Amino acid sequence: MTTIQKNVEAASEKYSSAFTKGHLALPPAKKYLVLTCMDARIDPASAFGIDLGDAHVIRNAGASAVDALRSIVISEQLLGTNEIVLVKHTGCGMLTFKNEDAYGLVAKNLGSEAEAELKSRKLDFLAFPELESAVKEDVAFLKSSKLVPDSVAVSGWIYEVETGKTKRVV
Amino acid sequence: MTTIQKNVEAASEKYSSAFTKGHLALPPAKKYLVLTCMDARIDPASAFGIDLGDAHVIRNAGASAVDALRSIVISEQLLGTNEIVLVKHTGCGMLTFKNEDAYGLVAKNLGSEAEAELKSRKLDFLAFPELESAVKEDVAFLKSSKLVPDSVAVSGWIYEVETGKTKRVV
Numbered sequence: 001m002t003t004i005q006k007n008v009e010a011a012s013e014k015y016s017s018a019f020t021k022g023h024l025a026l027p028p029a030k031k032y033l034v035l036t037c038m039d040a041r042i043d044p045a046s047a048f049g050i051d052l053g054d055a056h057v058i059r060n061a062g063a064s065a066v067d068a069l070r071s072i073v074i075s076e077q078l079l080g081t082n083e084i085v086l087v088k089h090t091g092c093g094m095l096t097f098k099n100e101d102a103y104g105l106v107a108k109n110l111g112s113e114a115e116a117e118l119k120s121r122k123l124d125f126l127a128f129p130e131l132e133s134a135v136k137e138d139v140a141f142l143k144s145s146k147l148v149p150d151s152v153a154v155s156g157w158i159y160e161v162e163t164g165k166t167k168r169v170v
Numbered sequence: 171m172t173t174i175q176k177n178v179e180a181a182s183e184k185y186s187s188a189f190t191k192g193h194l195a196l197p198p199a200k201k202y203l204v205l206t207c208m209d210a211r212i213d214p215a216s217a218f219g220i221d222l223g224d225a226h227v228i229r230n231a232g233a234s235a236v237d238a239l240r241s242i243v244i245s246e247q248l249l250g251t252n253e254i255v256l257v258k259h260t261g262c263g264m265l266t267f268k269n270e271d272a273y274g275l276v277a278k279n280l281g282s283e284a285e286a287e288l289k290s291r292k293l294d295f296l297a298f299p300e301l302e303s304a305v306k307e308d309v310a311f312l313k314s315s316k317l318v319p320d321s322v323a324v325s326g327w328i329y330e331v332e333t334g335k336t337k338r339v340v
Binding site: 002004005007008009010011012014015016019021022024026027028029030032033038039040041043045046047048049050052053054055056057058059060061067068069070071073074075077078079083085091093094096097102105106109110111113114116117118121123124125126145146147149153155157160161162163164165166167168 | 172174175177178179180181182184185186189191192194196197198199200202203208209210211213215216217218219222223224225226227228229230231237238239240241243244245247248249253255261263264266267272275276279280281283284286287288291293294295296315316317319323325327330331332333334335336337338
């Protein structure tokens, strides 16, 4: 067992011993979803004020709306959410590379079979060169998608990893 | 401004006023990633023991490894993580429907244009009929992928929304 795995078991022991929320329902109580980045410096519950049971939280590299579309449709159509809070952040890794860089790294580090798998899956890493415009573009993508009806409120925000502040963009 | 948006602003004010972690580096300090579900009843930081800055947290509907592959490759190749903790959970919405159900709901609720968008994107909702085998299948998928080298430790777990416990499966 790795140190990380031991840590999960210890955390589970501690968390479950004081756990009192076993009654919560499957659909989010406040009917919204937060889409943010996987970045290690973001704690959505504290930074964005999400109580347990209140909202779906989707996280991927860069808080990509395109990448999250499957989860968003499930959240809305099967579990009744009707608002999207999209939060990208300063210092995001997605600002630092392009698809060809990632493909090159995979080929160099993992070899030609891995590169071939990447190509056969046609993986688009969805990096972006500028933060604020990326927020606007993702919000525009969601608003233009027929899979996100006009009745769903969509807002776009930037979380500052330096200050802990979350600021509205759109 | 919606009630949810006001809530984000209030949470940001409170969180940032006591924020002391502006110095954290971009790469996760403990070099691992957690992949779990978007479910509103999961608080990964507390339940799995993740301190701010320690790990990437990827969340999507069902904690799907296939869906998360883009983010996983970025986490490993660009940001140096080398361990994956995959956690699905009891009472998951993904146990309750099939692709055709979701396609039917979209057609009924959002109309033919939305159904056409779903089809043109070939969205696979990646639902699963049984929890423990879904964990094993996703871990097997990651271990068999050339994009996840053998040096990456992969473990599979189930979080119990009823008890707050996280139990190792594989």
